[in-house]
Amino acid sequence: MKLNRRVFVGTGMAAASTLSAPMVHAASHGKPKVVVVGGGAGGATAARYIAKDSAGEIDVTLIEPTRTYYTCFFSNLYIGGFRDLNSIAHSYGKLASEYGINVVHDWATGVDRDAKTVSLAGGGSVPYDRLILSPGIDFVEGSVPGWDLSAQNAMPHAYKAGSQTELLKAQIMAMPEGGTYVMVAPPNPYRCPPGPYERISMVAHVLKETNPTAKIIIADPKEKFSKQALFEEGWQKHYTGMVERIGPDFGGGNVTVDPAAMTVNIDGEVVKADVVNVIPAQKAGLICDAAGLTEGNWAPVDGHSMVSRLDENIHILGDATNQGDMPKSGYSANSQAKVAAMAVRGALTGSRVFLAKFSNTCWSLIATDDGVKVGAAYEPNDEKIASVSSFVSQTGEDAALRKATYEESIGWYEGITTDMFG
Template identity: 45%
Template structure:
């Protein structure tokens, strides 16, 4: 980036609103320092209306309003996994984590079709929908999130999930798990089975355990939480375990892989799990978060590899396997960036910049990304991890040395309360940046 470009970027900082705004900088420079090009256009289809897809659709239109952008999303309201754990704890309702697409349509001119994307023909550049229609694209963005590896744990399939919910996609499963928690007897045990890496939202299971322990402390004081984990280390582990002891005493028990924490069989009807060494655990409420992979449309588009995830060119987030298909969010292989809403939002902006540049026949600049992940131990106790990511000389994503880090291990309650407030501010900002103000 030359000095003139840097000056232009500084003069346009008023546009940088909302969480993850650092990742908008490549988009602005790609569109040129003198403004948005109006002389070219193209057809872009975006599949998936979550943090990654909705952001990509919005920022493509911001980058060049002449580009025809169509967003495919089956649900009229998108419910976020972030803050869904507060719904489980009775601290929020579903409406508070629901977002619509009205502003994307009315303000930015994004076309929205509520349907399932069923198949992709990468040669013909077409997408087939559940409505039977076929759409033509010049560039395709996939932000399909995750799907589950059903039966990778013996006995745990889609039918079993109606008895022992995963609640790892916010919506009906969230309400089901919430209902079971409300109905369980005081003194019962809530068991959470956590998967091995990689999976959506690495700190999510441990925030969930925390918030359910909070609910128990308020309403079922004799009930406990047992986490059975398929790994020995997890995100923010030291912060979580210290907070559990401080806030909840012995209410939360965590059993890692080395201590026979990996669940290998589920009997959802009995709400029982069996671990690797044959130990049987009986739950009052059983919450199984199964192993995951990229959303199914990614596989049908031919962009997944043997891992079940999608390798991408990190400079643009274009698929390494199929030209003109870009993939953002949880479905990607983008380590060390986590599979988080913030990361998906940042990746959506980088992909948008790359797509605008490719359709205009211009170059894009080197991208970089930010991520902050807040977790709540209770509504007034927050912890976080943050990082900034860039490309190295081998075109690989690395965390910029000294760019982030964890909350202090020992901090006064005022700092923990502040972080809890920051978490709410982050959620409000990134939601507005992604979907806009609820109209």
């Protein structure tokens, strides 16, 4: 089935449908107030669904520092030359003009859970009756010795899309003939499990065309990774001899970097590189920790409603969560946002709340028209969100199926971004 906007939006409606009910007024006077922090796949979706389905009964404020949002999903295709940067750029205009959402372009710096307010970097605070946090990821300091955010221009992570993505592509295109690209891959768990390896595929694709004697090295602390057999099959087929992966058995987890010298030390062997893409270990976006909602690196939530296990008035979505079996992906965040939006409307207006169900698919492009995917359906129990069924592309698939899989991903992208931004 070719996935398009109509099909994609429809798949989320069973879990997100509500029936109208008399409004339950908030503890504060006037309409109930919902504040959403983070305007990505989780936050933008949640804000839109709450505003749309409450039909004006709830005041919705979305706090997001950037005026243009670049999706991390499909940013690898920009690196590979399959998309331009504008095609992954989105504005918040429709959320404000068509759905009446108060879009505040500022950083949320703290949460007063007793007073129920969110403080802003620009000064002042925003009150809420329910708060939704969808801040994505931040990086674990010191996880790659020698690298910190001050080194991200020399050794970009490009795991928050936008200027970092542009920088990494520019560095790749400027590599000398026969040069070396090194990726320091992240440990589990991290945003978009297949993402680093799709990136390797896209880097290899562009180098095969522009710099065919270049080398790609992956220093990887993980014994295995998502869709490994599919990627390795594709690298052998399309980019023979170009990609070398060094796993933990050969020192891939013992890595230090020197941004000034542009070197990577892999278990004592120093590699001089022309481009170094460092993807550090990850944790919940900083606002979760500032609000006291994390345990370890992630924010625990109840999968029935995505409500924080540490505060019943706050819901947390997407990459920042510790929720169970769902991967940290844009599709997951979008799916979780619909469940949270339904729970928030139910709590504030008395609308009907249906049993939560979730889904996810992660597509990856290996080469021209060579698309693969992995996905699952999920249901919550009292302990976690649990996988109930799954699927994955198979090695050896014919070219027509792989092309259809890629085309399906294009339809999904159009569908999810419309679902997010209107």
